[in-house]
Amino acid sequence: MAVTVIGVDGDRLPPGSAEVLESAQLVVGGGKHLRAHAPAQVRTFELGPLDPALNALASLSGEERGVVLASGDPGFFGAVRALRERGIRCSVLPATSSVQRLMAAAGRSWDDVAVVSAYGRDLTRAINVCRARHAVAVLTAPKAGPAQIGSGLAGWRRTLVVGEDLGGEHESVVTIDPADAAQRTWREPNVVLCLAEPDEVPPRGWAAGGEPLPPETGWALSEDEFSHRDGMITKAEVRSVALARLAPRAGALVWDVGAGSGSVAVECARLGAAVVAIESDENQVVRMITNAAGHGVDVRIEEGSAPQALRGLPRPDAVFVGGGGNDVVTACAHVGASRVVVALAALDRVAPAREALRAADYEVDGVQLAASRLAELPDGSSRLEAADPVVLLCGSRKPATDG
Secondary structure, eight states, X not given: OEEEEEEEBTTBOOTTHHHHHHTOSEEEEOHHHHHHHSOTTSEEEEOSSHHHHHHHHHTOOTTOEEEEEEESOTTSSSHHHHHHHTTOOEEEEOOOOHHHHHHHHHTOOOTTOEEEEOTTSOHHHHHHHHHXXXXXXXXXXXXXXXXXXXXXXXXXXXXXXEEESTTSTTOEEEEEOHHHHTTSOOOSSEEEEEESSTTOOOOXXXXXXXXXXXXXXXXXXXXXXXXXBTTBSOOHHHHHHHHHHHOOOTTOEEEEETOXXXXXXXXXXXXXXXXXXXXXXXXXXXXXXXXXXXXXOOOEEEESOTTGGGTTOOOOSEEEEOXXXXXXXXXXXXXXXXXXXXXXXXXXXXXXXXHHHHHTTEEEEEEEEOOEEEXXXXXXXXXXXXXOOEEEEXXXXXXXXXX
């Protein structure tokens, strides 16, 4: 058995495809591709669910040859992976991928662009990457296309470039605001480029998809790395444990509630998460804007008091509560996040906060952090200088049980 995967570029096939098709005993592909390219005398199998097509290819024996027709580059989020997962080795004749075509149409370099797929996956993860990063290409799917992406970006300043039927008869490339994209019906297939600054020339990099995470400067940065008021900032030692429990990462959304100067919000964004920071003090909001810009990250800031300011925000994967009363903890415990981390300086608030998390079906543990840092004395010797202790309560969603 020999299987060749041929990439279809609009209505064109790569060199050598005609000979491969003529020698095939089975050609697998979408109806459009089969009608355009499968030889009349060859047995065909139209793609619907993937497993029957894989079974048909796996049933080929001896010297029989099979061909899979797939759009674009079949090794890029394409058919090659599915074949290899079934133990079917294949040769590939690739075509230009839809992402390459869209970038060419937009006249933009794309070595800095993160590429994510919404096909057969939770679209929320792709949207969170669009919320977090400055340049993202999304391989879309039915009911997970430009309209849904546009709707999910409400509250974030972004521009979408949508490519429809790229390389085909009805090719179209449209630059559009997310709110307008959400109101349109789009021709399939399509691919979306999401940009924070559409006219910006991206910095010269060295790794595809943008600078790798975590940043080379590490995390739990010194307080000196942030603008803050009279030491009113989550200390680095506390931040390090909070980050470990929040698990910020690409595809996740984190809320920082009572964000202050935004040190936790900025750190979560630096680790690849999309972030919404909620803060009622307008002076702190200004500091947070400065801190986010200084660290080159995008933090969506909601100026207002929790819990009222939490209404209508997209559901988070993790929540950090750095300020507010037990009503705030209770509200955050009921938004459906997998993780909630609460920082408390007052011991009399620990028990009510723990009970609020437990009542919302979280498993709760906690730790008191009391760091002492080396401080230099006038004679050049050192002493330990204690910081005020902080209690971190960490709530993790209980795993679902059968029955």
